[in-house]
Amino acid sequence: MRRPHPCLLAPAAVLLLATACGTEHADPAGGADSTGGAGAAVPAPRAIVTDPPVDGVRVTSVTLPTASPSPAASLGSVHADRLHGDSGISAAYQVGNDGDEAMTYTVFFAFTTDTGEVMGNKKVTVSGVAAGGSRNGTVDLGVLAPGASPVTRVKVQRVTKVPAAEAPSETGACPASGLRLWADDGDAAMGLRVVGLHLENCGKRDCALDGYPRLSLLDENREPVDGIRIRHGGAAIASGTGFDDPPAPLTLKPGESARSGLVWRNTTLAGTAVNVPYVRVVAKPGARPVTVTPELDLGTTGQLGVGAWKRADG
Structure with a gap:
């Protein structure tokens, strides 16, 4: 039996839809394409997030695509192109290192419903963030389990960070030590x-x-x-x-x-x-x-x- 990860209990920054209450603001990139034809593909709606960082990691926006329109969709309908079975749900994040040495971060993200029920988890490793520097990235939920409730929020559950010179490595280039x-x-x-x-x-x-x-x-x-x-x-x-x-x-x-x-x-x-x-x-x-x-x-x-x-x- 796999041990439940304690990070699932940690507090975290929360991402909401642009239509929800909070500090999120609609991203202009997420609106309908007023110049396209029927069913024209445009970027999926995003919500800009201004919640404080969690251990140096903050989520800057969340993307929650709408359903694809039918061929007879009216002018201005919005849909997101994505791989078959992929949810198209993602969150953009930024990792900031305010320390005095390069660090490698492991970040645990949760994709949840309005009530906080977790529909999916993702772990991301960000290697070698320089002292005083930052790194941007995107985490994708991927396939949403059949019957899952709608995801409306994404949160950083937990962050661990170790000196880059001491970071474990399961894959990638062989360390200098061999x-x-x-x-x-x-x-x-x-x-x-x-x-x-x-x-x-x-x-x-x-x-x-x-x-x-x-x-x-x-x-x-x-x-x-x-x-x-x-x-x-x-x-x-x-x-x-x-x-x-x-x-x-x-x-x-x-x-x-x-x-x-x-x-x-x-x-x-x-x-x-x-x-x-x-x-x-x-x-x-x-x-x-x-x-x-x-x-x-x-x-x-x-x-x-x-x-x-x-x-x-x-």
Whole structure:
């Protein structure tokens, strides 16, 4: 069972139709084409948005197409050309970095109804936004599920950001280190959490591993989190997670991969629950650190298990 992402509970900027109440204003580009013939295609209606940013990310407009007209449509009818099955719903956004180093942002968008019911989610990664700079983009909903209610709003649910030099990379150009490291979405069952760490040798030299990834736990400001015991082996938290084996030396040739895992429980008893959004991972001594975002909801357990590196097919 896939673990529900905690970002779904975070507050966010909201996008409304131009006809709704709020700070949105009709975009002139979204009106009917008064010079075209019957059924002339024009840009879909947009709503300009002036809501404040969420962690440096703001949505600037939302596009919600009208239905396509029939061949006998009257002069001035509006429709949006799009691929078969595609909803044509999208939102334009801007990512602004007011920090002093380049950052990579991961932004979670929700496409909702007037009442806030989520009809679709999208995740966008914006890499290497320079210090003091900004980046613009567009996120498309794509296909809307059959029977879904009309989407009238789009919101930024959550933003995570890590230094660009420490950003995980599952695809794309091979990092200068020759090692590609990332975390998966994880699984959850009965309060047990397991998130996989994946390491690929995308370089040209062999990579020797022997032991466990080195972990640093960081809060929302990427400052160290104290008081959490990091225990070796998944069995220190629960058996049967697949990360119980003791460490053994292995060599990854170019193109080969290894995996480890983070294991914890979210039990909350007496005390204050601890949440750790960021984990800085060093695959082996001397390797470049990579910061992943597994969203550790550690409850009051005070401990996290980490598995030894093993071959990805082992």
